[in-house]
Amino acid sequence: MKTPLLGEFGSPPARHMLGPIQHIDxxxxxxxxxEEVDFCIVGIGSAGGVLLQRLARAGFQVVGFEAGPFWDTxxxxxxxxxxxHNLYWExxxxxxxxxxxxxxxxxxxxxxxxxxxxxxxxxxxLHPSDFRIHSExxxxxxxxxxxxxxxxxxxxxxxxMPVSGPAYFPWGDPHGYAYGPHPLGGVGDVLVKGxxxxxxxxxxxxxxxxxxxxxxxxQHCIYRGFCLQAxxxxxxxxxxxxxxxxxxxxxxEIRDNCMVSRVNMNKEGRTCGVSYFDRHGVEHVQxxxxxxxxxxxxxxxxxxxNSACPGFENGLANSSDTVxxxxxxxxxxxxxxxxxxxxxxxxxxxxxxxxEEFYETDPKRxxxxxxxxxxxGPLPIAFAKQMMVAKGAWGWGMRRVMMDYNHWxxxxxxxxxxxxxxxxxQLAAEKDRFGIPVAKVTFNLHDDDKVxxxxxxxxxxxxMRAAGAEEVVQESRYAHLVGAARMGADPRTSVVDKYGRTxxxxxxxxxxxxxxxxxxxxxxxxxxxxxxxxxxxxxxxYSREIFTxxxxxxxxPPIRRHLxxxxxxxxxxxxxxxx
Amino acid sequence: MAAVETTQRKVVLxxxxxxxxxxPRAHPGYYPGYRTLAQQEYWDxxxxxxxxxxxxxxPDIRFFSxxxxxxxxxxxxxILPQDDRDEEHRVPxxxxxxxxxxxxxxxxxxxxxMPPDRQAYNLGLKGIDEIANHLYTSxxxxxxxxxxxxxxKTLHDAKPPAGQEIWDGMSVHRFWMLxxxxxxxxxxxxxxxxxxxxxGGPAYPRGYMRLEGGQPEPWEVEEKRxxxxxxxxxxxxxxxxxxxxxxxxxxxxxGGTH
Numbered sequence: 001m002k003t004p005l006l007g008e009f010g011s012p013p014a015r016h017m018l019g020p021i022q023h024i025d026x027x028x029x030x031x032x033x034x035e036e037v038d039f040c041i042v043g044i045g046s047a048g049g050v051l052l053q054r055l056a057r058a059g060f061q062v063v064g065f066e067a068g069p070f071w072d073t074x075x076x077x078x079x080x081x082x083x084x085h086n087l088y089w090e091x092x093x094x095x096x097x098x099x100x101x102x103x104x105x106x107x108x109x110x111x112x113x114x115x116x117x118x119x120x121x122x123x124x125x126l127h128p129s130d131f132r133i134h135s136e137x138x139x140x141x142x143x144x145x146x147x148x149x150x151x152x153x154x155x156x157x158x159x160x161m162p163v164s165g166p167a168y169f170p171w172g173d174p175h176g177y178a179y180g181p182h183p184l185g186g187v188g189d190v191l192v193k194g195x196x197x198x199x200x201x202x203x204x205x206x207x208x209x210x211x212x213x214x215x216x217x218x219q220h221c222i223y224r225g226f227c228l229q230a231x232x233x234x235x236x237x238x239x240x241x242x243x244x245x246x247x248x249x250x251x252x253e254i255r256d257n258c259m260v261s262r263v264n265m266n267k268e269g270r271t272c273g274v275s276y277f278d279r280h281g282v283e284h285v286q287x288x289x290x291x292x293x294x295x296x297x298x299x300x301x302x303x304x305x306n307s308a309c310p311g312f313e314n315g316l317a318n319s320s321d322t323v324x325x326x327x328x329x330x331x332x333x334x335x336x337x338x339x340x341x342x343x344x345x346x347x348x349x350x351x352x353x354x355x356e357e358f359y360e361t362d363p364k365r366x367x368x369x370x371x372x373x374x375x376x377g378p379l380p381i382a383f384a385k386q387m388m389v390a391k392g393a394w395g396w397g398m399r400r401v402m403m404d405y406n407h408w409x410x411x412x413x414x415x416x417x418x419x420x421x422x423x424x425x426q427l428a429a430e431k432d433r434f435g436i437p438v439a440k441v442t443f444n445l446h447d448d449d450k451v452x453x454x455x456x457x458x459x460x461x462x463x464m465r466a467a468g469a470e471e472v473v474q475e476s477r478y479a480h481l482v483g484a485a486r487m488g489a490d491p492r493t494s495v496v497d498k499y500g501r502t503x504x505x506x507x508x509x510x511x512x513x514x515x516x517x518x519x520x521x522x523x524x525x526x527x528x529x530x531x532x533x534x535x536x537x538x539x540x541x542y543s544r545e546i547f548t549x550x551x552x553x554x555x556x557p558p559i560r561r562h563l564x565x566x567x568x569x570x571x572x573x574x575x576x577x578x579x
Numbered sequence: 580m581a582a583v584e585t586t587q588r589k590v591v592l593x594x595x596x597x598x599x600x601x602x603p604r605a606h607p608g609y610y611p612g613y614r615t616l617a618q619q620e621y622w623d624x625x626x627x628x629x630x631x632x633x634x635x636x637x638p639d640i641r642f643f644s645x646x647x648x649x650x651x652x653x654x655x656x657x658i659l660p661q662d663d664r665d666e667e668h669r670v671p672x673x674x675x676x677x678x679x680x681x682x683x684x685x686x687x688x689x690x691x692x693m694p695p696d697r698q699a700y701n702l703g704l705k706g707i708d709e710i711a712n713h714l715y716t717s718x719x720x721x722x723x724x725x726x727x728x729x730x731x732k733t734l735h736d737a738k739p740p741a742g743q744e745i746w747d748g749m750s751v752h753r754f755w756m757l758x759x760x761x762x763x764x765x766x767x768x769x770x771x772x773x774x775x776x777x778x779g780g781p782a783y784p785r786g787y788m789r790l791e792g793g794q795p796e797p798w799e800v801e802e803k804r805x806x807x808x809x810x811x812x813x814x815x816x817x818x819x820x821x822x823x824x825x826x827x828x829x830x831x832x833x834g835g836t837h
Contacts, residue, residue, distance in 0.1 A: 074625065077625065078625050078626040079622065079623060079626045079782055080626050082633075083626070083630070088686075089687050090684065090687040091687065092688070092689060093687060093689070094688070095689070095690055095691065096690065096692070100690055100691065102686075102688065103686075103687045104685075104686040105686065108687060183790055183791075184791055185790045185791065186790065186791060186793055189792075222782075222783070222785070222786025223790055224782035224783055224786045224787060225779075226782065226783070232783045233783060342792075342793025342794075342802060343793050344777075344779075346778055346779055347779070347787040347790050348790045379778075380767040380773070380778050381763060381767045381768060384766075384767050385760055385763060388756060388821075389756075392735065392821050393818060394735060394759050394815050395659075395728060395731075395813065395814075395816065396809050396815045397815050397817060397818050398659065398759075398763065398815075399660065402767065402772075402776050403608055403609060403775060403776055405777070405778060406776065406777045406778075406802065440691075
């Protein structure tokens with residue numbers, strides 16, 4: 001083989017690589033099972049990674065369980081669509097209802113970093129109005145907290161990931177981003193053009209958790225377009241590369257390929273740890289003072305339901321019969337437009353321009369709440385599947401439209417779907433390879449949701465036409481998963497309080513997207529990590545009460561910025577001194 | 580690979596300007612001379628291994644019976660026709676679907692209206708033969724390609740005229756989408772398909788430099804279009820919504836969007 005233009009590649013790394021430069025030394029600390037650790041975290045994804053890091057740096061003994069592997073990114077990840085199935089939760093789940101959700105690659109990660117490994121990394125904040133939609137619009141439910149309570153954590157996590165974006169983001173609570181925006185790709189160009197022609201405000205180059213400049217031992221983006229196949233470049237943030245390395249350096253342990261089968265309870269009605277299957281299928285028990293379930297909106301309720309025991313016959317933390325209910329996905333219609341000119345949408349990150357001009361309730365539209373419009377960038381296989389639905393393509397028609405792949409651009413609707421009790425996770429009759437009942441997911445669109453999705457879809461099609469598309473088609477689908485263990489002030493209608501502590505069990509917490517009572521039209525990743533950092537501050541501030549009593553302090557804990565991973569933030573960011 | 584005879588190929592492409600046949604090509608598509616594999620020195624080692632194994636190691640048939648495999652070849656030849664490719668440059672599809680089913684790999688969920696994938700294929704293949712028999716009193720394998728498309732179109736339309744006991748237990752349009760998805764997942768994972776559609780392929784660690792305006796990178800090529808038609812009446816060369824109404828269906832939920 002010739003010597004490549006850009007230097008030698010391919011020598012097998014001798015160390016565990018987290019990107020082309022960053023690496024960690026293994027083995028990590030290993031706690032004995034007989035040892036009662038302070039915290040067990042079930043699931044090391046967006047929330048679990050942040051929790052693990054904060055708690056370890058604060059000096060606690062913490063063990064993270066992850067059902068998937070601990071990635072070596074140079075060895076395990078590929079720059080290839082079909083070769084990336086191992087990133088997703090591909091174990092069996094049953095999906096039904098009148099509008100069944102697609103799972104797997106669509107919304108479920110597996111392996112250290114979880115969904116943050118394969119997210120597109122759009123990181124808009126929720127709007128202040130999202131926290132009180134019942135008060136303002138009479139729909140859904142209010143959060144037991146305000147935007148202002150979460151805002152410091154938004155600002156903090158935007159710096160830790162960090163987020164690249166525009167200097168001025170005009171929607172919700174207007175703010176700017178410390179790190180500069182990315183250049184426009186072909187799809188961003190389409191969105192900016194279409195919006196501008198219609199007089200719709202639009203921002204480009206972010207907000208995305210992708211490096212626009214090299215940062216510590218992480219490289220900046222190379223615009224290869226494989227964000228959803230995991231970022232080998234190390235430019236896109238995942239907790240695997242932003243928080244896990246610091247967690248391990250501070251003595252945290254991650255048990256990868258370990259599937260937690262139940263949360264164990266003692267006679268006093270407190271949890272005493274977890275049971276889990278290791279990679280060989282052998283069952284073990286780990287004792288812990290506190291268990292935090294961070295398995296995301298399907299595995300979290302599945303674990304709580306599967307942990308039913310005397311005294312908790314309907315599952316743990318489920319006295320309200322709310323565990324598994326109020327599951328939400330967003331209307332994620334993909335609108336595809338064919339242009340006479342080439343677009344080549346496989347280049348640049350799929351996520352790089354958006355508008356939230358339609359986010360808030362507009363009484364003139366006749367429905368509550370709203371939607372965002374964002375760039376997406378399907379690679380060929382994803383695009384072919386979209387064409388199968390959007391045009392009904394197959395056979396020669398499929399070959400023909402695929403030969404025009406480079407002429408198409410794709411925009412995504414992100415529309416708020418409200419929380420409904422009948423949208424839920426239950427246990428199915430089927431079992432997984434460990435003998436644990438799998439999740440059954442039921443999803444039904446309600447009239448409010450249909451009206452909103454239809455209006456939003458038409459608006460995106462209008463933008464696509466305004467940008468100059470000669471043919472515009474669309475595919476209905478759903479994006480993200482939140483809810484199913486929602487937070488609330490009332491234990492009769494919610495699973496956890498505003499810090500993620502279950503109402504029923506004083507030392508059992510839930511921390512992931514499943515605690516969100518509503519979802520807005522924002523991608524949930526940033527909110528999940530911000531909530532995790534806040535839950536960590538609560539656990540740190542009140543650990544003595546939580547370890548030993550039922551006392552439930554509700555005074556907000558101080559934000560502990562000094563516990564952030566030091567290399568992830570604070571260098572060259574002008575506004576830090578003022579935060 | 581198990582000895583599997585493919586149906587005789589009579590389908591040809593026509594140049595609409597001259598009415599003359601376009602002979603099968605090694606590399607159809609609008610990007611003449613473009614080869615992603617020529618860039619493999621710029622790919623990382625893990626990716627190179629995965630992509631080259633896909634080309635070099637075509638799996639043996641282990642899940643489908645010999646009869647089922649023959650039927651699958653005929654079906655996949657219509658779901659993803661390759662009559663415009665010369666014999667040496669056709670992308671093997673059935674072996675990779677067979678491997679997925681043999682390995683029991685799924686996409687992480689099963690629709691409540693569907694049996695497990697293996698059973699869905701066993702049933703679906705029977706159903707397709709029953710429709711062929713109903714419409715043409717012949718096995719699917721023994722009818723012409725255009726007629727085979729008409730048989731398959733009844734599934735696309737979710738109006739199968741026969742095999743009711745099968746479709747009562749399995750959603751027709753979900754089976755249709757399963758079949759089409761499995762075919763495109765294999766075909767568009769192949770570097771020859773990337774060449775055909777002008778897709779850049781693996782892009783680490785080099786990345787891209789020309790992001791706007793659809794410009795090719797220096798190693799990519801400009802588009803050069805040509806017109807083509809399929810000889811005879813092939814119903815797949817039209818676009819109609821699945822079951823006449825795509826709106827009803829939650830889509831497959833690939834990871835390629837947001």
